[in-house]
Amino acid sequence: MLLPGITRSILSNGVIFINKKTILLIALILALLAAGAWIGYTIIHANTPVRIGVLLPMTGDVEFKVPLEWAKDTINSQGGIAGRPVELVYKDTGSGNTTRLGQEFLNDDSIRIVIGPDKSVDVFALAPGFIAKKKVLISPAATSGDILRAFGKNGYIWRTVEGDVAQVKVILTILKGKGVTKIALLAExxxxxxxxxxxxxxxxxxxxxxxxFIRQFDAGSPTLEADVTEALKTNPDYIVAVAWPQDAATIKRAIDRSGSRTKLFLTDAAAKPALISSLGAAAEGLEGTGPTADPTTGFTEAYEKKFGYRPADFAAPTYDALLIAALTEARQERAPFESLADSVHEVVFGEATVTGWDAQGIRTALQDTLHGPMPWITGASGGLEYDEVLGVDPIASYYANWQVNNGTFRTIRVLDSNNSTVTEKIGGESAGQSRASAGLMSSSSTLTVTYSAPVDRTNFKAVIVGPSRGWSNYRHQADALAVYTLLRQNGVSDNNIILMVYDDVPTVPENPLRGDIHNIPKGQNIRSGAQADYTGANVTAATFGNVMTGTRTEFTPVVLESNASTDVFVYIASHGSPGNIVFGTGNSLLTTEDFTALTNSMRKDHQYRQIAFFVDTCFGESMATNVTAPGILYLTGAAKNEPSLGATYDVDIRQWLSDEFTSGVITTLQADGNITFRQLYPEVYKKVTGSHVRMKSTGKFDIDTPVMQYLKQ
Incomplete structure (x- = not known):
């Protein structure tokens, strides 16, 4: 049946012709239907609350619900989000499994933004799922430094408190101001x-x-007092203890019993009433740090006036988390086809009107987000300015320097991690992106002279070692295989490479890609085709020693065959402690003394022309402290008193794929095949986050040789 006014002429091919009036009539009907549907949708939408999930504990030392309800009531009192009230949907992680509760939010299509969780380990567990579902997670209290580097740039993981890297920076700033020259660290x-x-x-x-002295301990460890004794033997001005009240009290008692003049400095974890009740009068004078709000925002005073007590450490960031969530939803009202990640970005990088956290500030922020240029949000905790490169973190946080006085925690002063103000944008990166100062590069005379070896090179050999075991050490095996791949692509044959890699990662149950190791997300399988000479339990410090010195035994049939005209390259990626490199699970150690003896033996037996060691371990510089045999270049990713960091995190397999130093070396060499050892050092130095790359030459090594030319058969 045809609509009135339609005339039809059927041609032989069945085409229908419709006149102009009919077309206009159909268009009008469709427009009316669409308008009716839109009006109906708008009426329903306008009366539908904006549901925001909360994945936090509702009881405990940190009070989250009070600031959230205050922020919600303030937002709703100002008209909500385009007339829609905010509704908070709570899931109490204090009484349930956080991962399971988080999954419930992921499965709830009515909730797109979740505030929480408060623990960093739970952020790591949930973040891949939120990224995959394109939902936003905003934590007000998870402070692991790794969160920034693992989930930066993806746009869906955020927090309203800077990672604890900022707290470390503030602690060292305080101690430097006291004239401290030596500390020891005990960290849980x-x-x-x-x-x-x-x-x-x-x-x-x-x-x-x-x-x-730097050491980690297990919570409640029976050997903690012995650790304190060891730390005190180094005569530090302070022991910095990263511990909860029970262990902090144990450390304090051990110091007091020793009669040492060493003082104790604590972090926010210890700043609980249990510390004072445990120590009593002995707690007097204890000092530490903890997160607080920017004192110029007035949040602390307003909170105390409204509720009759001072806010807990993370009250201001919790308030701000809901503020960002609400403004993101407001941005979605304005730009419904924009991704949530882009909407959060627009909110936290706004640069127009400066708005506050109170009712008037929220009203202005909501109106501008809906209709005007995006405002610069200043929250309860301060100006919410974020890392320009990675997002995730604010670039400035405030910390109270507290002291126990008359049985209570009293704030001595408030410090800003970045010397910023709420009156101007400073831009830049958060503390978690800190890199070494240029003035602290290695500068020995052997790195400045020019040298040409008197003996011509006749061949090249390489030893590549990735001795760490287990899924959690994926990056070490991947680093070793990445360097192996670099050499193979540079024309070095397997006959000239001895590869020692534990090699359990491809087949461990945790690996979702059986048989695969890659060093960049979704990258090629660099394990495929690699010919390992030693794997598993055969990868030990003793095996390495035999390989290097050419000591062939029943258990070490493949060894370095070299002479006075051989250039040797040695690469190691593993765990380290001061003066040690770990093989396997830690039962086998290569010590500084072993390393020195090994290089002396090789020199004595004329087993090399030059050796370049590239070592990617924590405290890597400490291994070469006593090396003097000439013709050795030693490049490592960390100074003698510092760990090194992982570089690339794969959210699909939930694992770190590489380390900062190795990643920096490989990307630099791939970008410039003519770069020399002398030039490589400063390039990698400025790329590496969180450690000081060190280079040592014992002399008689040509550091002006192009690295890729050296790494060639």
Whole structure:
């Protein structure tokens, strides 16, 4: 049946012709239907609350619900989001499994933004799922330094408190101001403690503070007092302890019993009433740091006036998390086809009107987000200015320097991690992107002279070692295979490479890509085709020693066959401690003494013309402290008192794929095939985050040789 006014003429091919009036009539009907549908949608949409998930504990030392409800009520009192009220959907992680509760939010299509979780380990567990579902996660309290580097640039993972790298920086700033020249570090072996362990040596080096002792301990460890005793033997001015109240009290008692004049400095984890109740009068004078709000925002005073008590450490960032979530939803009202990631970016990088966290500020921020140029949001915790490269983190945080006085924690002063103000944008990167100062590069005379070897080179040999075991050490095996691949692509045959790699990662149950190792996300399988000479339990420090010195045994049939005209390249990626490189699970160690003896033996037996060691381990510089045999160049990713960091995180397999130093070396060599050893050092130095690349030459090594020419058969 045809609509009135339609005339039809059927041709032989069945085409229908419709006159102009009919076309206009159909268009009008469709427009009316669309308008009706849109009006209906708008009416329903306008009355639908904006649901925002909350994945936080509702009980405990940190109070999250109070600032969230305050922020919600303030937003709704100002008209909500385009007239839509904000509704908070709580899932209490204090009484349920955080990962399971987070998955429930992922499966709920009515919720696109979730505030939480408060623990860094839970952020790592949930972030890949949120990224895959293109939902936003905003944590107000997860402070691991690794979160920034793991999830930067993806746009879906954010937090309203800077990572604890900033707290490390503030602590060292305080101690430097006290004239401290030597500290020891005791850090809990946890996701929380790892950041302090990873970064204290870096900032100490920057500030000229010696760290002769650095150690992690398990919470409640029975050997903690012995650790304190060992730390005190280095005569530090302070022990910096990253510990919760029980362990902090143990450390304090051990110091007091020793009679040492060493003082104790604590982090925010210890700043709980349990510390004072445990120590009693002995707690008097204890000092530490903890996150707080920018004192110029007035949030602390307003909170205390409204609720009758001072806010907990993360109250201001929690308030700000909901503020960012609400403004992101407002941005979506304005730009419904924009991705959530882009909407968050627009919110946190706004540069127009400066708005505050109170009712009037929120009203202005909402109106401008909906209709005007994007405002610069200043929250309860301060100006919400974010890392320009990676996002995720604010670039400035505020910390209270507290002291126990008359049985209570009292703020001595408030410090800003970046010396910023709320009156101007400073731009830049967060503390978690800190790189070494140019003035602290290695500068021995052997790195400035020109040398030409008197003996012509006749051949080239390489030894590549990735001795770490287990899924968590994926990056070490990947680093070794990446360097192996670099040499093979540069024309070096397998006959000239001895590859020692534990090689369990391709087949461990945790690996979702069986048989695969890659060093860049979605990259090629660099394990395929690699010919390993030693794997598994055969990859030991003793095996390495035999390989290097040419000592052939039943267990080491493949060894370095070299002479006085052989250029040798040695690469090692593993865990390290001061004076040690770890093989396997730690039962086998290559010590500084072993390394020195090995190089002396090789020199004595004329087993090399020149040797270039590239070592990617924590505390890497410490291995070459006593090396004097001529013809050796030693390049490492970390100074003697600092760890080194992972570089690339793969959210699909949830693992670090490479280390900062190795990644910097490979990308530099791939970009410039003519770069010399002398030129390589400063290039890699400025690329590496969180450690000081070190280069040592014992002399009689031609550092003006192009590296890729040296790494050639």
């Amino acid at each position: 072996n946890s996701t929380y403690g790892d950041t302090f362990y990873d970064w204290t040596g870096f900032f100490a080096t920057e500030y000229g503070i010696e760290v002769p």
